[in-house]
Amino acid sequence: MLKKITIFIFILFMAGAVAGLATAVGVYFYFARDLPRITSLRDYRPATITEIYADNGELIGQYYLEKRKIIPIEEIPDLLKKAFIASEDARFYEHQGLDFPGIMRALMKNIAAGKVVQGGSTITQQVTKSLLLSPERKLKRKIKEAILAYRIEKYLSKDEILFLYLNQIYLGHGAYGVEIASRTYFGKKTRDLNLAEMTLLAGLPKAPNRYSPIAHPDRAARRQRYVLGRMVAEGYITEAEAEAAAATPIHINTPPDPFTLTPYFTEHVRRYLEKKYGYDKLYRQGLQVYTSVN
Template identity: 50%
Template sequence: MLLKLLKAYWKPLAALALGGLLAALGMALGLYWYFARDLPQLSSLKDYKPMINTEIYSDNGTLVAEFAEEYRKVVPLSKIPPQVKNAFLAVEDARFYQHSGMDFYRLAGAIYHDIIAMQPKEGASTITMQTARTFFFTRKKLFSRKIREMILAWRIDHALAKDEILELYLNQIYLGHNAYGVEAAAEKYFGKSIDQVNLAEAALLAAIPKGPALYSPIEHFDRAKQRQRLVLRRMVEEKFITEEQAAAAEKQPIVINYQGNPYWSDTSYFVEAVRRYLVNRYGYDKVYKEGLKVFTTMNLEMQKAATAAVRNGLAGPSGIDKLKGFRGPVSKVEPSKIESHLQEQEGRLKERWLYLNLTSGGNPDAAPPQAVPLEPGQKYLATVLELDKANKKVRLGVG
């Protein structure tokens, strides 16, 4: 029966199927045209010019400070050891060298898990898609952004070699605490260059992109360590390492050597003066994005001594008093005793003036001035005699 129906209606059914296929193809082409029409050009990737730090040096060539919007140290892929590359590949995009910018197997799996969970939870971004995002898009989760990201990833994959894409990714990826790229992150977290990190440290770095704040080795080391174990398991599954290597790396202690600028406390005022000069002379972008090497006349030992001298002076008894404005009365005088108080204070002032006048060879019969110059650390006490609120005036008497 079914066979007879198919024989009778195969032409209409074939036409319907062909029409549906053409409609789907037309819709796909329409969507591609709509989302691809204003995509950015790939010239910025081919001619990669990342933001570079401006470096400030002392008179003997010591690096004392850096300015940058994004702390980054660009390194060639050849300097990045295999364990670092494999750690990122294992956890972020194991089929990176097989797909064309989009991993449809992984995408199908992510869609399936999202349907089961009834919400978008499973990620399917390839390293190429992440590279496109870091250069051209934000992390805001929008359907339109994801489609544009996929189209651009396909274009990138056809414009650049796989190793070129991986090099861009490993130098561009954000790894927390204003560290961009694996070299900057290795220096910031471990105090060493990326070519010196071991397997345990490499896996810890690869744990961060999932959530740089969530898996910060500085603020959430236990959480980062937990994800590091996941990275090591994925490396075993992808046959990048053996079970024994993963177990040894998991047990290996990791020392977080996060330190601020050791010279900042002694050189901050000098460096700030240099920064302002550079911005005024060359502009913000030149200093914070294009990178300068600035060699100054600052001698670190002399600057350290000068800073210590200023601090000691400010902290001493004659240091700067930062309090300003009225602080309340030193003492209170009963209205009935103001006259006697003023006379008493005036007598003390005359005695002091007479002493100073005589010791300097002056005339003891000369009339004393109303005020005598003060020595450092001394002060006159003034008594409030009258307050005129309407005219905002105060009449004072010394004493």
């Protein structure tokens, strides 16, 4: 009798497993139809800034749809990459697009809190959401996002994915990507950032407006300490380095608006460029224009 029960339970288990697998395969092929082509990611050309300079090299004008300046992954400081990875996706170099342990941790924390306090999206999923899918919050989009994230991991290297993420991400006050965010908040290039500034930037993706160091410096400082703690936990920095960075004063140094320097001349140049090259090239292709004005 016991043997028959055991066999029956085993058959039920196998039937459930087969049914579950068949369902998963069916869901995959159903949602995999008509997905965006991930090959477009290798030809990443987002809208970038057209900059106009005086004859002495001073910036006197900017035109753009999205305020962004592309920076190669090799030029992004290693600690800045690690700061974003520690705070946004600690298992970035281990998972294949989906972090199942991270999803479960986020689910348990959200259940315990009775609200959404932590997301489970990986950096790869965020790239997928930003570049390939609409922002709708529906289950079918999440399934498509998961499928695409897995495909992207098979198609691109981790550095290529990180390059897309760090150049595409919105970091508040009109700044897209880490290079423009660095200039917007600190008036310097990413290569010149210290650890305190890097971790402040890395705290912004979760809520750029809420953690803005310009509008909410106290919240930004708390978020920065969280990022420093995550970097210590991941072994990227020591406790002493984290404490030193937390104690480092942050000087917000937003550059002045270049349009106030030569507004009429700059507008004349803008009209000339749009007439000669067209709207798309002027506002999307990041021209570098040097003039004779002084």
